[in-house]
Amino acid sequence: MKVVSGQVMQLMDRRAIGEFGVPGVELMERAGRSCADVIEEAFGEREARRAVIVAGKGNNGGDGFVISRLLAERGWEAPVLLLAAPEAVSGDAAANLARLAPATVKSLPQGVAGAETLLKSATVIVDALLGTGMNSEVSGIYGEAIDLINAAGVPVVSVDIPSGVDSASGKVLGRAVRADITVTFALAKLGNILYPGAGLCGRLVVADIGMPDAVVAGAEGAEYVDAAAAAALFRPRSATAHKGSGGHCLIVAGSTGKTGAAAMAANSAQRSGAGLVTLAVPAALNPVLEQKTTEVMTIPTGPEGAGYLRAGSLAEILAAAAVRDVVALGPGIGTAPSTVYLVHSLLAALDKPLVLDADGLNAVAHNPELLLAGSGRVTVLTPHPGEMARLAGCSIPEVEADRIGCARAFAAKYRVHLILKGARSVIAAPDGSVAINGSGNPGMASGGMGDVLTGVVAAFLGQGYPPFAACQLGAFVHGHAADLLVERLGTQGLNASDVQEMLPVALASLGAPRNTATNN
Numbered sequence: 001m002k003v004v005s006g007q008v009m010q011l012m013d014r015r016a017i018g019e020f021g022v023p024g025v026e027l028m029e030r031a032g033r034s035c036a037d038v039i040e041e042a043f044g045e046r047e048a049r050r051a052v053i054v055a056g057k058g059n060n061g062g063d064g065f066v067i068s069r070l071l072a073e074r075g076w077e078a079p080v081l082l083l084a085a086p087e088a089v090s091g092d093a094a095a096n097l098a099r100l101a102p103a104t105v106k107s108l109p110q111g112v113a114g115a116e117t118l119l120k121s122a123t124v125i126v127d128a129l130l131g132t133g134m135n136s137e138v139s140g141i142y143g144e145a146i147d148l149i150n151a152a153g154v155p156v157v158s159v160d161i162p163s164g165v166d167s168a169s170g171k172v173l174g175r176a177v178r179a180d181i182t183v184t185f186a187l188a189k190l191g192n193i194l195y196p197g198a199g200l201c202g203r204l205v206v207a208d209i210g211m212p213d214a215v216v217a218g219a220e221g222a223e224y225v226d227a228a229a230a231a232a233l234f235r236p237r238s239a240t241a242h243k244g245s246g247g248h249c250l251i252v253a254g255s256t257g258k259t260g261a262a263a264m265a266a267n268s269a270q271r272s273g274a275g276l277v278t279l280a281v282p283a284a285l286n287p288v289l290e291q292k293t294t295e296v297m298t299i300p301t302g303p304e305g306a307g308y309l310r311a312g313s314l315a316e317i318l319a320a321a322a323v324r325d326v327v328a329l330g331p332g333i334g335t336a337p338s339t340v341y342l343v344h345s346l347l348a349a350l351d352k353p354l355v356l357d358a359d360g361l362n363a364v365a366h367n368p369e370l371l372l373a374g375s376g377r378v379t380v381l382t383p384h385p386g387e388m389a390r391l392a393g394c395s396i397p398e399v400e401a402d403r404i405g406c407a408r409a410f411a412a413k414y415r416v417h418l419i420l421k422g423a424r425s426v427i428a429a430p431d432g433s434v435a436i437n438g439s440g441n442p443g444m445a446s447g448g449m450g451d452v453l454t455g456v457v458a459a460f461l462g463q464g465y466p467p468f469a470a471c472q473l474g475a476f477v478h479g480h481a482a483d484l485l486v487e488r489l490g491t492q493g494l495n496a497s498d499v500q501e502m503l504p505v506a507l508a509s510l511g512a513p514r515n516t517a518t519n520n
């Protein structure tokens with residue numbers, strides 16, 4: 001599913017009207033009808049059927065007028081509270097306002113004071129105040145109306161997007177409606193998908209309003225990775241698979257005190273369908289990692305007793321990489337100067353697809369130009385917002401203020417694929433493509449989750465998936481495994497190693513193995 005900003009949706013709207021001859025008033029009719037259908041389905045069985053529509057003066061309000069008319073035709077009481085003078089309404093919205101009985105509409109240009117009782121008496125409140133045209137912080141009578149809607153204790157259906165949520169970023173501009181259902185049109189808006197807006201939408205319904213296919217196809221947006229999108233990217237194993245076809249991962253990881261990171265990255269690659277996994281670790285840690293892993297092979301590297309990776313291991317690691325399909329570098333490696341030097345040397349010399357994470361990222365944070373050294377190689381970075389901020393030379397709030405813009409710009413500038421972690425991880429490719437991961441939950445906010453993700457992405461790259469697909473699948477499967485655990489474990493105390501063990505179940509949910517005799 002494609003996700004777009006409100007601005008792009010407005011361009012689509014104009015193309016549909018201008019190039020494809022779909023009248024704007026017809027788009028508004030379909031938008032309003034889709035909302036009326038959802039309201040009827042969700043609340044139509046109630047004894048009292050009163051929908052109170054709180055409308056602004058733009059086209060979002062216009063959808064609200066259509067909803068009022070259509071619900072009234074179906075026997076509902078559907079009064080409209082218009083937060084403007086009727087003369088302030090124009091265009092298609094005005095045409096629809098004119099179709100309502102005058103007694104239906106209460107114009108409140110001075111504010112909603114006094115409307116509280118009506119709002120509390122509603123079966124459902126329809127929030128048609130502000131949609132994709134919102135262009136500033138909410139204040140004054142719009143702010144008061146939002147507070148009253150939220151305080152009414154009645155189910156709320158938001159039209160297009162909860163009023164107050166910025167459709168391009170999901171940010172709350174001042175204050176915002178908390179909806180139970182949001183009906184959005186043609187395509188989901190970024191503000192429906194990104195937090196905090198995503199958390200205010202309730203159940204999201206994407207309604208088909210007959211937007212021409214060519215307009216949808218031509219719209220600039222991000223791919224939303226849900227179970228269906230992930231399943232479409234996933235290639236189930238063929239019946240004739242062998243361990244060579246699953247790919248061989250080399251994980252370069254670990255330092256004293258951080259053997260768990262190395263073990264989880266390696267075990268997670270193994271649990272994500274890698275044919276073989278080899279773990280290169282500082283020599284002193286080998287006995288521990290032999291214990292912590294079973295299927296995984298290890299290469300103890302560096303001088304006897306070494307508890308961290310050294311620059312002197314470069315040749316040995318390059319030789320190991322030469323006979324593997326993918327390298328993951330960084331989990332638990334620490335920041336010893338010799339380790340940092342090793343990372344720099346590997347970046348210059350490795351020609352296999354590379355996943356760089358954790359202290360591997362910190363090793364290049366002061367000079368991201370180092371990422372351009374291995375020309376032609378696929379490089380995937382998996383930063384959390386703190387690591388992203390260090391890489392991009394900005395603050396964490398700056399990253400969080402524009403997660404998509406930040407990820408997209410860095411990926412393009414340094415020709416890397418990037419998974420910017422956090423609720424709704426952003427996946428960016430060097431060509432400007434962006435995807436947003438739909439899986440995951442707050443239980444993943446604990447140590448080690450990133451090490452698991454590194455292993456999962458490495459496994460997909462090792463199996464030969466194109467890098468953008470490997471990143472989308474990796475992020476989705478990682479979050480989905482955690483989602484599958486929530487019912488049993490909740491979101492507090494859910495460990496990364498639990499997620500690691502759930503990975504095969506998450507993978508199985510994407511597709512059954514192919515029987516090559518009947519299905520090629």
Ligand SMILES: NC(=O)C1=CN([C@@H]2O[C@H](COP(=O)(O)OP(=O)(O)OC[C@H]3O[C@@H](n4cnc5c(N)ncnc54)[C@H](O)[C@@H]3O)[C@@H](O)[C@H]2O)[C@@H](O)CC1
Binds near residue numbers: 010031060139
């Ligand atoms: N794009 C599409 O494909 C379609 C859009 N439709 C509807 O049209 C909406 C967009 O309509 P508009 O562009 O008219 O915009 P809106 O109705 O979202 O709001 C714009 C109006 O609110 C005012 N405004 C902006 N920010 C404000 C703030 N913070 N406080 C108070 N007033 C503020 C603006 O001056 C303008 O008058 C969509 O959200 C959707 O509901 C549908 O009718 C049909 C199809």
Ligand SMILES: [K+]
Binds near residue numbers: 127159163
């Ligand atoms: K709205």
